[in-house]
Amino acid sequence: MAAKKMVLIGGGHAHMVTLARLRTFSEKGYEVTVIQPSDYHYYSGMGPGMLGGTYTPDEIRFNTRKVVEGQGGCFIRGKVRRIDPAHQVVSLEGAEGNIAYDVLSCNAGSFVPLGSFIQGPNVFTAKPIEGLLKARQEIIKRGKRESLEIAIIGGGPSGLEIAGNIWQLSELEELPAVTIRILAGKQLMRHHPEKIGILARKICTKRGIEVVEGSYVQEMKGGYITLQDGRSYRADMIFPAIGVKPSAIFAESGLPTGPDGGLLVNEYLQSTTFSNIFGGGDCISFQPRPLAKVGVYAVRANPVLYHNLMAALDGKQLLSFDPGGQYLLIYNLGGGVGILCKWFFIFSGRFAFTIKDHIDRKFIETFQAVEQNNLHLR
Ligand SMILES: Cc1cc2nc3c(=O)[nH]c(=O)nc-3n(C[C@H](O)[C@H](O)[C@H](O)COP(=O)(O)OP(=O)(O)OC[C@H]3O[C@@H](n4cnc5c(N)ncnc54)[C@H](O)[C@@H]3O)c2cc1C
Numbered sequence: 001m002a003a004k005k006m007v008l009i010g011g012g013h014a015h016m017v018t019l020a021r022l023r024t025f026s027e028k029g030y031e032v033t034v035i036q037p038s039d040y041h042y043y044s045g046m047g048p049g050m051l052g053g054t055y056t057p058d059e060i061r062f063n064t065r066k067v068v069e070g071q072g073g074c075f076i077r078g079k080v081r082r083i084d085p086a087h088q089v090v091s092l093e094g095a096e097g098n099i100a101y102d103v104l105s106c107n108a109g110s111f112v113p114l115g116s117f118i119q120g121p122n123v124f125t126a127k128p129i130e131g132l133l134k135a136r137q138e139i140i141k142r143g144k145r146e147s148l149e150i151a152i153i154g155g156g157p158s159g160l161e162i163a164g165n166i167w168q169l170s171e172l173e174e175l176p177a178v179t180i181r182i183l184a185g186k187q188l189m190r191h192h193p194e195k196i197g198i199l200a201r202k203i204c205t206k207r208g209i210e211v212v213e214g215s216y217v218q219e220m221k222g223g224y225i226t227l228q229d230g231r232s233y234r235a236d237m238i239f240p241a242i243g244v245k246p247s248a249i250f251a252e253s254g255l256p257t258g259p260d261g262g263l264l265v266n267e268y269l270q271s272t273t274f275s276n277i278f279g280g281g282d283c284i285s286f287q288p289r290p291l292a293k294v295g296v297y298a299v300r301a302n303p304v305l306y307h308n309l310m311a312a313l314d315g316k317q318l319l320s321f322d323p324g325g326q327y328l329l330i331y332n333l334g335g336g337v338g339i340l341c342k343w344f345f346i347f348s349g350r351f352a353f354t355i356k357d358h359i360d361r362k363f364i365e366t367f368q369a370v371e372q373n374n375l376h377l378r
Contacts, residue, residue, distance in 0.1 A: 004102040004313050007090060008034045009080045009249075011041045011064035012107035013298035014280030018306045019067050020370040026072035030313050033074045033099060035092065039065040042129035043364045045295055045356075048158070051132040052165030052334045053172050054357075060129075060364060063371045080108065083253040085274045103312045105305065106263055106279035110244035110293055120220075123238045126158050136169060138237065143175030151225055151235035153217050155184025156191070159241035160200055161332050166239075167207050168334030181210040181233060183217055183225065192341070199339050199348040200331075207335070244293050246283045258285020267320040269305055276312060280305045286323065296327040299363075330356035 006025060008015055011034055025032050042050075046060040068075040076099070078092040083106075089098035112125040124135035142148055150166055152159045163182050170178040182188065182204065188211050189197040204211050215229040226232045246262030256264040256273045262285035264272045271277035272287060281298030284291075291297045304321040311318050329341045330352055338352030 003029050003031045005031045005033070005100055006103045006105070006309060006313060007099055007101035008032070009083075009090065009104070009106045010108040010247075010283070011036045011062070011068075012109050012281050012283075013043075013295050014301045014305055015105065015107040016062070016299070016367050017302035018105070018309060019062075019064065020367060021306060022068060022071040022073050025310065025313070028313070031074070032068070032072075033076060033101075034064060034068045035076045035078050035080055035090070035099070036064055037077065037079045038128075038130065039063065039075070039077060043360065044126075044129050045360050046364065047126060047129040047132050048161035048165040048332050048334070049357075049360075050129075051136050051162065052168035052332075053136070054165075054168070054332075054334075057133055059361075062364065062367050067371050080249055081252075083249060083255060083277070085253070085255060085271075085277060088276070102276060103309055104277045105309055106247075106250070106277065106283055107281045107298070107305075108247035108249060108283045110246050110282035111248075112240055112242065113245045114240055115242075120238075122223075122236060123240065125240055126162060127244060132162075135237070135239070139166060139169055139175070139178070140173050142236070143170060143173065143178050146236075147177035147179075148175070148236050149179045149234045150181065150237045150239070151233060152180070152182045152239045152241055153225070154241035154243070155182055155186075155188040155211070155213070156241060156243065157189070157329075157331055159184070159239070160189065161334075162239050162241055163204065163209050164207075164331075164333035164335065164337075166334075167209055171335070179210070180208075181212060181235075183227065183233070184211055184213045185216050187213050193344070193346060195346045196331075196339055196341055199346070200333070203333055203337060203339075203348065244282060246285065246293075250283070258287065258290075260285055260290075268308055268318040269301060269321050270308065270312075270318065278305060278308055278312070286321075289323070291323055294327070294329075297323055300324055328359075330359075332356055 040061040042061045049055045065075040081093045215227040218228045219226045225235045250263040258264045263279045280301035282293045308318045331339045339348040340352035
């Protein structure tokens with residue numbers, strides 16, 4: 001009998017445990033293929049810190065190819081374009097042929113949906129995280145030779161973290177004339193407790209980061225951004241941080257999706273229609289209740305996703321996923337400063353960043369240890 005095939009789309013945060021324990025699948029004779037556009041997976045929680053220069057790219061990434069191949073799996077550098085659930089195959093962008101699966105797991109993440117008015121070579125998005133590395137190099141190159149006006153579109157957590165870390169970068173690199181402006185829409189950190197917005201505004205003001213509130217971007221033309229209320233700003237580099245949407249492959253493949261376009265999954269992280277398709281992280285729409293697009297849920301999904309993939313191959317019982325309650329949120333505002341929020345406990349300062357730095361480093365180092373020793377987590 002032919003070996004059963006498991007295919008993983010993306011080596012994101014929800015697949016980390018499955019990747020670390022990949023050998024347990026090969027040992028049972030299952031063939032595992034992992035498809036990802038890059039050999040590395042970048043830990044997004046540390047992405048803004050890489051932009052600011054707190055972390056090097058090596059410190060925040062996981063060598064997916066090495067881990068997969070070291071445990072007897074097959075790694076394909078590529079981007080999945082379509083899933084055909086009837087024939088149990090996936091196809092890749094720009095490549096001929098199909099890849100067959102018996103069990104498929106999707107951790108393809110999300111993207112920043114750029115409106116038609118946000119385009120061009122000076123536009124940098126935070127997804128994929130690698131884009132922030134390119135932005136960093138560009139800011140240093142241009143900031144050393146000319147005055148630079150940088151616009152961050154969006155006043156949510158990622159816009160705030162990007163602005164704070166560009167400020168840190170300008171300080172560290174001694175860039176003489178960088179203006180940082182957050183075009184925050186109606187209000188900075190509008191969907192968060194009021195105190196977070198107050199603390200964030202205070203930090204921005206102290207650093208000379210301009211926060212523009214009360215209107216949304218209407219147009220981007222000839223190096224200028226115009227707001228709906230008519231205010232207009234020069235923008236040499238633009239960072240749209242306007243939220244994310246789940247990967248489009250599910251909708252494009254005709255799979256059942258939730259209201260946000262993510263793969264619709266039940267409490268077992270299993271497609272509501274195709275019992276051999278699973279998923280976790282930003283790319284899913286969790287049917288029991290909507291989940292915020294935060295890495296915490298992707299990380300929490302790990303053990304259940306690992307168990308259920310093995311159970312699906314073995315023909316055993318699935319486990320249900322409990323996303324859990326409130327989680328700790330810490331924003332990295334650059335300059336060694338963070339804002340911490342849990343329940344009604346909110347404060348800013350160096351201690352907040354130190355906690356985040358410790359948690360993030362521990363997380364990525366755990367998985368990098370797998371990469372270096374080719375051990376699998378127990
Ligand atoms: C700037 C920024 C900072 C953030 N900071 C935090 C934080 O501090 N804490 C927190 O909890 N959340 C944070 N988030 C949210 C967090 O990034 C996401 O919730 C998290 O990345 C989701 O993990 P994921 O594995 O689902 O997706 P991703 O991390 O995006 O991983 C998806 C993977 O799939 C691959 N992939 C994508 N498309 C395809 C395809 N078509 N075929 C094959 N592979 C594909 C990608 O290459 C990638 O490896 C932040 C987000 C941003 C933008």
